[in-house]
Amino acid sequence: QVQVVESGGGLVKPGGSLRLSCTASGFAFGDYYMSWIRQAPGKGLEWVASISSSGNILYDADSLRGRFTVSRDNAKNSVYLQMSSLRAEDTAVYYCARTPSIAAKTFWFDPWGQGTLVTVSS
Amino acid sequence: SYVLTQPPSVSVAPGQTASITCGGNNIGSKSLHWYQQKPGQAPVLVVYDDSDRPSGIPDRFSGTNSGDTATLIIRRVEAGDEADYYCQVWDSSRDHHVFGPGTKVTVL
Numbered sequence: 001q002v003q004v005v006e007s008g009g010g011l012v013k014p015g016g017s018l019r020l021s022c023t024a025s026g027f028a029f030g031d032y033y034m035s036w037i038r039q040a041p042g043k044g045l046e047w048v049a050s051i052s053s054s055g056n057i058l059y060d061a062d063s064l065r066g067r068f069t070v071s072r073d074n075a076k077n078s079v080y081l082q083m084s085s086l087r088a089e090d091t092a093v094y095y096c097a098r099t100p101s102i103a104a105k106t107f108w109f110d111p112w113g114q115g116t117l118v119t120v121s122s
Numbered sequence: 123s124y125v126l127t128q129p130p131s132v133s134v135a136p137g138q139t140a141s142i143t144c145g146g147n148n149i150g151s152k153s154l155h156w157y158q159q160k161p162g163q164a165p166v167l168v169v170y171d172d173s174d175r176p177s178g179i180p181d182r183f184s185g186t187n188s189g190d191t192a193t194l195i196i197r198r199v200e201a202g203d204e205a206d207y208y209c210q211v212w213d214s215s216r217d218h219h220v221f222g223p224g225t226k227v228t229v230l
Binding site for chain 2 (some may be wrong): 035037044045046047050060061062096100104105106107108109110111112113114115
């Protein structure tokens, strides 16, 4: 079945770095945009970044630009989120999601992975 | 930046109809998507492109989008529909995805 599975979360100190991975299966990975979305404890959903099917187009949230970078390896059916200069407010569950579109004019997220928890604390 | 608004909570009795609104400036000109998130679980897409349902989503779930308001309608509400619901759009003017703040649906 179509699924995505995240990994790489954990406890990291403020100012530290972490790389999240997401491995997809059950669909033609190279045909889809992919995205990362996060959810702080008890809060709503916040879009983090998206990457086009070939990896040549990147979109990211203004507030995270310069610290978070999305990339992908279509040969490995994987997408990554490199996070640096982490802060306490980056503590959240990070979700990976396939990002279908209609002619690249609208995008949605389906399916989502189960999420990986990133905790930034000293 | 584009802003979506949702009521914090909606309460509904079993078997009745729940309507969850998502407001935004001329939101009817955008394609609107809805997600259901139950406690401790990942979000699930329930409606995309205003009114289409993914496979496996019951036809009790439907959506409309016009003017400044989009609405997710849940008919014949069941206890299992109790969850947080989020709306989402793609803001092409800024190449950003935008989520609404979420609505907690309580089944009485």
